[in-house]
Amino acid sequence: MGHGIGQVFAAAGYEVTLYEPDLARAEAGRARIGASLERAVTKGKITADQRHEQLERVGVAASLADAARNADLVVEAVFEDEQVKQALFAEVASHAPESAILASNTSSISITRLAAALPAERRARFVGMHFFSPVPVMPLIELIRGAETSDEAEQSVRDIAAELGKQVIVSRDRPGFIVNRVLMPFLGESMRAYEEGLGSAEDIDTGARIGLNHPMGPLELADFIGLDVCLHIMEVLHEGFGDPRFAAPPVLRQLVDAGHLGQKSGRGFHTYPRDK
Numbered sequence: 001m002g003h004g005i006g007q008v009f010a011a012a013g014y015e016v017t018l019y020e021p022d023l024a025r026a027e028a029g030r031a032r033i034g035a036s037l038e039r040a041v042t043k044g045k046i047t048a049d050q051r052h053e054q055l056e057r058v059g060v061a062a063s064l065a066d067a068a069r070n071a072d073l074v075v076e077a078v079f080e081d082e083q084v085k086q087a088l089f090a091e092v093a094s095h096a097p098e099s100a101i102l103a104s105n106t107s108s109i110s111i112t113r114l115a116a117a118l119p120a121e122r123r124a125r126f127v128g129m130h131f132f133s134p135v136p137v138m139p140l141i142e143l144i145r146g147a148e149t150s151d152e153a154e155q156s157v158r159d160i161a162a163e164l165g166k167q168v169i170v171s172r173d174r175p176g177f178i179v180n181r182v183l184m185p186f187l188g189e190s191m192r193a194y195e196e197g198l199g200s201a202e203d204i205d206t207g208a209r210i211g212l213n214h215p216m217g218p219l220e221l222a223d224f225i226g227l228d229v230c231l232h233i234m235e236v237l238h239e240g241f242g243d244p245r246f247a248a249p250p251v252l253r254q255l256v257d258a259g260h261l262g263q264k265s266g267r268g269f270h271t272y273p274r275d276k
């Protein structure tokens, strides 16, 4: 999601620096922003000059020190591994200005536990800033306050979100926060319904699309999010609440074990491009 997050900041006038441990990946992220802006030009949503200006605001850094040194805000969007995120934030804290807000785009990991990796004086300015895919399209940011997040940090993130044109909801720091807490049982139940042969994947999705006016059916949405990501979030919810209604369905585990991760691998509950 990193490039999508970078794109919305650049569009709002911020100077953005992308960092990946491998510089080529950061450059690929910048190229994806360029391609996305190119589509926006083709559709007449922005001018070619605006594309140029926005892309000019996006740079890449060869080191984390270079990326963080002058940052007002650091948004982390690495894969969902608590230890990896903690190690990253510990390093960011050694380079970023004291005044910087440090934010995680985690979809389910405890903000309080991530903050624990930081020096104590940094924790008040640490928050969850959860974006939704595709980031340029989805107008929501879920703001998560850890145990030590300050009112000032919350207000700063609210002000930034307003500049990005995103609406904010605030969640307490509980597994899955608000959106995934309500989404994952829906996706999980849809997978169980599919597994027991209640209906075809197509009919389950059509039911939600046409009958509930959802933009995507639940199986299609799980494929879009990534089945490995869904599995991880369900595991966090199940472990956090100890409630079987959050348990991942066997069909989800089996697809992930087989490497069928949804859209990104070409196959999940559906095959891609869509087998309509």
Ligand code: CAA
Residues within 6 Å of the ligand: 036, 043, 107, 131, 132, 133, 134, 135, 136, 137, 138, 180, 215, 216, 221, 225
């Ligand atoms: N980047 C930028 N713009 C994009 C885009 C992308 N990756 N994908 C689609 N768009 C834009 C298109 O350009 C198009 O814009 P216009 O209407 O202005 O032309 C618009 O979105 C609609 O796109 P399409 O016509 O191609 O396709 P669509 O109408 O089928 O919509 C969709 C695609 C926006 C993805 C829609 O199906 C949708 O809203 N799906 C649900 C997405 C959702 O629920 N996301 C949240 C997932 S949960 C999550 O992210 C968090 C988590 O922790 C798991």
